[in-house]
Amino acid sequence: MALTNWAGNVDFRHERLHRPSSVEELRAIVADSAQIRALGTGHSFNRIADTRHDLVRLDALPAAVEIDPDTRTVTVSGGARYGTVAEELHRQGWALHNLASLPHISVAGAVSTGTHGSGSPNLAAAVAGLDLVTADGELLALRRGDDDFPGAVVALGALGVVARVVLDIEPTYDVAQEVHLDLPWEAVATHLDTIIESADSVSLFTDWAGAAVNQVWRKTRLVPGTTYRRRDDLFGARPAPGPVHPLPGIDPVNCTEQLGVPGPWHERLPHFRLAFTPSNGDELQSEYLVPRRNAVAAIEAMRSLSHLVTPLLQVSELRTVSADDLWLSSAYGDDRIGVHLTWQPRQREVEAVLPAIEAALYPLGARPHWGKLFHAVDPAASWQRWTDFRQLVRRLDPSGKFGNDFLAGLSG
Ligand SMILES: Cc1cc2nc3c(=O)[nH]c(=O)nc-3n(C[C@H](O)[C@H](O)[C@H](O)COP(=O)(O)OP(=O)(O)OC[C@H]3O[C@@H](n4cnc5c(N)ncnc54)[C@H](O)[C@@H]3O)c2cc1C
Incomplete structure (x- = not known):
């Protein structure tokens, strides 16, 4: 049977699939291969993991x-x-x-x-x-x-x-998660930083149409011995009366516990539960990480594209990512806001609107998520250390054993 990614929009074109059961076996497979790519769980939406040669999965290695x-x-x-x-x-x-x-x-x-x-x-x-x-x-x-x-x-x-x-x-540690509904866009424009800092992990879900953000998910780390106090109001948004799913029409049973009930970190920080299908299961995704200082401008730009984006969308999510020093990280060097889009599975139409989104967000310094759909990127313009990365690749992999079409496309 053909091997595809989780979303089903990428069919892997490999000749051989390897599943080593030890690191020694993995080393021998890599040494003997002319060209090879590793595949994780296949949750990326583009051809980043694909190859026309050897593919190797590590799911048979001891999960120590x-x-x-x-x-x-x-x-x-x-x-x-x-x-x-x-x-x-x-x-x-x-x-x-x-x-x-x-x-x-x-x-x-x-x-x-x-x-x-x-x-x-x-x-x-x-x-x-x-x-x-x-x-x-x-x-x-x-x-x-x-x-x-x-x-x-x-x-x-x-x-x-x-x-x-x-x-x-x-x-x-424990985390409590609660959801508020219908946060007015004016409140986002005026109080974005305060809303984001009102909990340890905040997500705003919107379809970019209408006068309000549909849902605000807030996850708060609890100091041991304290109780969590739910908020009656969040800048005009009201507490959700019961559990919700970020996507309209999907049973919240797939989601982690809400309503401020404290529980272990790993059962609250993800939105979706391990034993259930995450998100919709029938979807595509894109995401652009914009410098946090340009967050409000990015939100305005996306709202102005609602006529193109909303008809193809299931939902969009705004999240924040703090700066790090990893060369190809989406947050290399500065704090970012992620403009994430969960699309309907209509790839051709989605690909047709990506250039408009990129034309709006790239001038604000956006970087695309490496594992999601994007139209084009100039990596050297987006990542200051791109040339250093290319040199590192040439030094560690002079024959291009780990190359593929996706990487070749980035290098021009
Ligand atoms: C429903 C859904 C929700 C998502 N939510 C989020 C989210 O909240 N935040 C977010 O940032 N992203 C999210 N993503 C995107 C996802 O996290 C990334 O695409 C991630 O890379 C997927 O991991 P994977 O194990 O499936 O990797 P794959 O898609 O299998 O591979 C990704 C890349 O990693 C490489 N790779 C895999 N294993 C190895 C290895 N052992 N050694 C070297 N390279 C390796 C592959 O070659 C490829 O280049 C979501 C995706 C889905 C489907």
């Missing part, structure tokens, strides 16, 4: 979760899913700083594209080390502080296969 309380780190297989890692961390009294909207994705795959939640640096910022299988099949251990490290974490699969990832951890 090795916690080191002294260094406050955990070492996991690159193919481990965040949800599985999170459950084990919590069981042993530990936590990560944040999670994406879904726990289903692999750690190495998520980190490679700069995947993020809201209200903190992206997930890759918690990476303290990588064990990378390089083109010759050798295992290269890169640790935070090494010269090449900031170029190797968000690396689009271009430097090798990440066999193991070391992540920063902290003691486990």
Whole structure:
């Protein structure tokens, strides 16, 4: 049967699929291959993971979760899913700083594209080390502080296969999540920073039409021993009377618990529950990360494009991502606001409106999400360290073993 990505809009064109059961086997596969790409859980919406040659998945590697309380780190297989890692961390009294909207994705795959939640640096910022299988099949251990490290974490699969990832951890904590409905756009324009800072992780869901943001999801970390107080009002938005799903018409049973009920971090930080389909399941996605200082201008630009965007949209989400120093991160060098779009599965029509969105957001300094649909990007203009990244790729992979059409398209 044909192998496709989660959304079903990419059919992988590989000749062979490998599923090694040990790192030694993975090293031999990489050494013997002329061209190879790693595939995580396939949740990206473009051809970033695709290849016409060898594809390798790490889901058969032992899913070890090795916690080191002294260094406050955990070492996991690159193919481990965040949800599985999170459950084990919590069981042993530990936590990560944040999670994406879904726990289903692999750690190495998520980190490679700069995947993020809201209200903190992206997930890759918690990476303290990588064990990378390089083109010759050798295992290269890169640790935070090494010269090449900031170029190797968000690396689009271009430097090798990440066999193991070391992540920063902290003691486990509880989170309360509540949702408010109908936040007037005037309140967003006037009080955006206060709304975003009113909780640890905030998401605004909108379809860009109408006078108000449809839903505001707020996730608050609880100080042990305190109780969570729900807000009666959020700048004119009212508390949701019961659980909601961000997408109209979908059962909120798929979503993490709301109504301010406290619970473990990993059962509140994602919007969607591990055992259920995340989001709609029948959709496409795009996202542009705009410098936070241009957030209001980006929102105005998107509202002015509502006539093009809203008819193709399921929902749009605004989130914030704090700055980091990872060369290809969407938040390299400054804080960002993510303008995310969950599209109806109408790819041709969606691709036809992306140039208009990019014409509006790129002049504001936007960078596209590496794992979602975009029309075009000039990486050297968007990422200050792009040339350094290209040099790193040439040094670690001189024959282009980890190249593919997606990367070739970026390099022009
Ligand atoms: C329903 C849904 C919700 C989403 N929500 C969010 C969200 O909240 N925030 C966000 O930022 N993104 C979100 N995304 C996008 C998603 O997080 C990214 O596309 C992420 O990269 C997917 O991880 P994956 O394991 O599926 O990686 P894949 O899509 O399989 O691969 C992505 C890239 O990583 C590389 N890669 C994978 N494994 C390895 C490895 N072991 N070594 C080296 N390279 C590797 C691949 O070659 C490819 O270049 C969402 C996607 C979906 C479908």
